[in-house]
Amino acid sequence: MLESLQHLASGFTIATTFYNLFYCLIGAIVGTLIGVLPGIGPIAGIALLIPATFGLHPTSAIIMLAGIYYGAMYGGSTTSILLNVPGETASVITCIDGYQMAQKGRAGPALAICAIGSFIAGTIGLFGLVFLAPPLAEAALAFGPPEYFSLMVFGFIVLSNVTGTSLTKSLMMAVVGLIIGTIGLDPVTGDARFTFGSISLLGGIEFVAVAIGLFGIAEVLTNVEKPLEMLEQRVIVPRFRELYPSLQDLKKSITAIIRGAGIGFGVGLVPGPAPVIATYASYMVEKRISKHPEEFGKGAIEGVAGPESANNSACQSAFIPLFVLGIPFAPPTAILLGALLIHGVTPGPLLIGQHPELFWGVIASMYIGNFILLILNLPLVPLFANILRVPKKILLPLIILFCITGQYTVNNSVFDIGIMLLFGALGFLMRKWAYEGAPLLLALVLGPRLEVAFRQSLMISHGDFGVFINRPISMVFLLATVLFLIIPLIRMTFKKTLKGGG
Amino acid sequence: MKRFFTILFALSLIMVIPIHAAGFPTKEVQVIIPWAAGGATDLIFRALAATTGKYLGKAVVVVNRPGGGSAVGYTEGAQAKPDGYMLTSAVTPLTILPHQVTTAYTYRNFEPIINVVSDPSMFLIRSDAPWKSLKEFLDYARKHPDMITVGNSGAGGGVHLVALAFEKTAGVKLNHIPFSGGGPSVTAILGGHINAVSVSPPEGISHVQAGKLKILALFAEKRLEMFPDVPTVKEQGVDFAMGMWRGLVAPKGTPPDAIKKLHDAFKQGMDDPVFKKNATDMAVNLSYLGPEPFGKLMASEHEFFGKLVKEIKK
Amino acid sequence: MGGIVIFIFGAITVLLSIRMPIGTFRMAGAGLFPLCLGILLMALSGIFLLRFLFKKWQSEKKEGSPSEIPGSVMQVLFFMGAMILATLFFKILGYPLVSFLLMVALLRILGMKQWTFNISLSLITAIVSYFLFVQWLKIPLPKGWLGL
Known part of the structure; x- marks a missing residue:
């Protein structure tokens, strides 16, 4: 404990040298910019800038690249709130209430609460990293294919009904998402599925394309359908006084932020799409325990604060497996791993011992980086919020152009732009028929992993389904899923009998 | 409207901060990596591109074209203009995938330039595994066919086929579990969810150094410099050696003098001490081959995997 | 309307996955998972459509379609x-x-x-x-x- 604090202190001395502070700042700025542009996520951002770090000291390089990572995760929420375009997979949930807040002229508070929430979550995440990293990393290894499968099933059933309109409709959308997720090469046998001979489809459907399509493009199309006179309008412009959250907003958000940070930190340790699961989970929790659940989906500030905090702390705990085990659980950390290698640092169980200055320096810089992001972004809030002053007939084409450009940069693929437009049209129709996009996106992320985990488990167990209940962690998740499904039923029948009796 | 231009102005101010040195030569050489950034191939060629640029006189830019288990990138690479400005990184799957699915290319659509890296494959087990040697492992596998689980980094991928070929040579039957990449398969063995894992460096090497995993079987011609105490399987009586190679190719029809120029520059880039150090840190095994021997290597590998894939499909 | 489209999507999925190797649970083929999903989707959208028709028949209420702004x-x-x-x-x-x-x-x-x-x-x-x-x-x- 004390030793960790000493190390952390020395880390802060390393991180606060002028040189490292400078690169931390650059990383945070570039990250925010990359995050704000839809499509170019942290992965592309880090990959693009790795060559720029060749001449730097490894610690400075990683400080800068890590800054891009969390800066981008932070910036991703900006377009979600302002334009309903999720910049990153993790900011899909932020679209739901964030965009509603912006439509009501409360873009400022929504943006500001993201910065504040991320900072608080970052602080909590830092302490988690410092004191719990090694034991937690070991614990994460206990997740084998069966545990993973049960966790996914649990996440699926509990999280798919995000907006809570109709369970049947949400499940239908989730299954559609699962089916779309099977397109491409079968990860287990290597057969091509539903590709109709197309080479571009072999790699499957790109998640970002679906996300931007269903949310961003569909929103633009919905607006385009309105009569031309309405496009002359702008979104309600906030008055300056309303640019920052009120005391009441802060009061509402603070518990959501702390809960979100906790959820994010825990989920971030699990291999796979941690930030996505963490944000969905945080949103569901906030909605469940809220005293006014009817506000969710219509601009509840907790629905922005919780998931954004969860997102930030999930990113931080994603560094634990990277630094402690040398195994990247999330794609952006995979690129950081590459950057470490290029700089002559071999990540792995020996890293903390061999390069203490790097590990503790980067940890400390993450904290400083979060602080930089806070003071960098709060003044930017009015600037971003003012984007909504642009008349819609100019704003909408700009959104389209940025979506197309951003989408291309993800894989350098024109095909992906086509997919994005296809899902844009689909999302437009789904809105007309009142279907939700969020469950589909969740399923698209979780589906392939769910299938692989299921098949791996049965291959390991030679076809014995007992593998899912004989292992304690897996059983707990399955039990929780069953309880989640049964309790509302029991409640319903209980209520009915009560009514019948009365 | 004024606000809008203010924002544009602010954006253009941010753009002025230089991250890249401005004024690259207009005609840089691009290298397609058919996988996402961050994988072993991507790392190696990013490092090589960094040192080759100064010998070539023009920048070498790495472009990631992931998708379709590398089919997307190779298709584009094969169809590029054969002018030497669009190269592709050729890795073992180039000679595997065309046997498994219908692709628009084979290795014959490319001109070999240079082979850079060639890594032996290996089986890793946990240090606390019940088998002390390869012999014990194989004896157990013979007595309990299909019971030992061996992870790999993807169905039909390089290390999966290596494991299948080894199984055939050694006369045992193993239970192969595919994972989506080298990271997940190494995680699974660290957590004890599988018995062994088939990998190719740099995957898992750091855990061997840390003593958590050990090399059960090394499918190389000679011992590794990093682990001189680990015998190859050939020394232990199983005549088997196999690995992953990574080189560069250009589209068919690229003029020979362009190939020669590129080859010379990449060779110098390989010999650059900076790249050598990077390669050592990544624990990859540099193995230079000129255009002709590299072409022969691809041809023989293509034939070998063709037979292997046919046998598996039976 | 949406329910019908989804039902058809499920049916197509089932038809296409039957053509793929199904295998067993021990060694699942490529088609097993999509086949299960397709059937599940058909069942879900079937329930949805039946319920919808039942409701319509019961109350003759019009579909609560979202506000149709006269647009272009x-x-x-x-x-x-x-x-x-x-x-x-x-x-x-x-x-x-x-x-x-x-x-x-x-x-x-x-x-x-x-x-x-x-x-x-x-x-x-x-x-x-x-x-x-x-x-x-x-x-x-x-x-x-x-x-x-």
């Missing part, structure tokens, strides 16, 4: 068309030209009647995004005709 479907189609064209010509024309032409077209569809303003705004946007993405972020966007 043509406008959406034009908008979509412009985007699809831009995508098709993305590689051939190159990014700077496509971004300019797309902006001009989209602005025009949304009722920007002053050509001078339209073109100058599109030009500025194209130039700014060119410098931002191509020059500064070094993203390999297609060069196309202009060779930029």
Whole structure:
């Protein structure tokens, strides 16, 4: 404990040298910019800038690249709130209430609460990293294919009904998402599925394309359908006084932020799409325990604060497996791993011992980086919020152009732009028929992993389904899923009998 | 409207901060990596591109074209203009995938330039595994066919086929579990969810150094410099050696003098001490081959995997 | 309406996955998982449709369709068309030209009647995004005709 604090202190001395502070700042700025542009996520951002770090000291390089990572995760929420375009997979949930807040002229508070929430979550995440990293990393290894499968099933059933309109409709959308997720090469046998001979489809459907399509493009199309006179309008412009959250907003958000940070930190340790699961989970929790659940989906500030905090702390705990085990659980950390290698640092169980200055320096810089992001972004809030002053007939084409450009940069693929437009049209129709996009996106992320985990488990167990209940962690998740499904039923029948009796 | 231009102005101010040195030569050489950034191939060629640029006189830019288990990138690479400005990184799957699915290319659509890296494959087990040697492992596998689980980094991928070929040579039957990449398969063995894992460096090497995993079987011609105490399987009586190679190719029809120029520059880039150090840190095994021997290597590998894939499909 | 489309989607999935190897649970083939999903989807949308019909039959209530603002479907189609064209010509024309032409077209569809303003705004946007993405972020966007 004390030793960790000493190390952390020395880390802060390393991180606060002028040189490292400078690169931390650059990383945070570039990250925010990359995050704000839809499509170019942290992965592309880090990959693009790795060559720029060749001449730097490894610690400075990683400080800068890590800054891009969390800066981008932070910036991703900006377009979600302002334009309903999720910049990153993790900011899909932020679209739901964030965009509603912006439509009501409360873009400022929504943006500001993201910065504040991320900072608080970052602080909590830092302490988690410092004191719990090694034991937690070991614990994460206990997740084998069966545990993973049960966790996914649990996440699926509990999280798919995000907006809570109709369970049947949400499940239908989730299954559609699962089916779309099977397109491409079968990860287990290597057969091509539903590709109709197309080479571009072999790699499957790109998640970002679906996300931007269903949310961003569909929103633009919905607006385009309105009569031309309405496009002359702008979104309600906030008055300056309303640019920052009120005391009441802060009061509402603070518990959501702390809960979100906790959820994010825990989920971030699990291999796979941690930030996505963490944000969905945080949103569901906030909605469940809220005293006014009817506000969710219509601009509840907790629905922005919780998931954004969860997102930030999930990113931080994603560094634990990277630094402690040398195994990247999330794609952006995979690129950081590459950057470490290029700089002559071999990540792995020996890293903390061999390069203490790097590990503790980067940890400390993450904290400083979060602080930089806070003071960098709060003044930017009015600037971003003012984007909504642009008349819609100019704003909408700009959104389209940025979506197309951003989408291309993800894989350098024109095909992906086509997919994005296809899902844009689909999302437009789904809105007309009142279907939700969020469950589909969740399923698209979780589906392939769910299938692989299921098949791996049965291959390991030679076809014995007992593998899912004989292992304690897996059983707990399955039990929780069953309880989640049964309790509302029991409640319903209980209520009915009560009514019948009365 | 004024606000809008203010924002544009602010954006253009941010753009002025230089991250890249401005004024690259207009005609840089691009290298397609058919996988996402961050994988072993991507790392190696990013490092090589960094040192080759100064010998070539023009920048070498790495472009990631992931998708379709590398089919997307190779298709584009094969169809590029054969002018030497669009190269592709050729890795073992180039000679595997065309046997498994219908692709628009084979290795014959490319001109070999240079082979850079060639890594032996290996089986890793946990240090606390019940088998002390390869012999014990194989004896157990013979007595309990299909019971030992061996992870790999993807169905039909390089290390999966290596494991299948080894199984055939050694006369045992193993239970192969595919994972989506080298990271997940190494995680699974660290957590004890599988018995062994088939990998190719740099995957898992750091855990061997840390003593958590050990090399059960090394499918190389000679011992590794990093682990001189680990015998190859050939020394232990199983005549088997196999690995992953990574080189560069250009589209068919690229003029020979362009190939020669590129080859010379990449060779110098390989010999650059900076790249050598990077390669050592990544624990990859540099193995230079000129255009002709590299072409022969691809041809023989293509034939070998063709037979292997046919046998598996039976 | 949506339910029917989804039901058909499920049916197609089932039909296509039957053609793939199904295998057993011990060694699942490529088609097993999509087959299960297709059946599940057909069941779900079936329940949904039946319930919907039942409700309709019970109360003769009209479908609670979301507010239909009298708008222009043509406008959406034009908008979509412009985007699809831009995508098709993305590689051939190159990014700077496509971004300019797309902006001009989209602005025009949304009722920007002053050509001078339209073109100058599109030009500025194209130039700014060119410098931002191509020059500064070094993203390999297609060069196309202009060779930029």
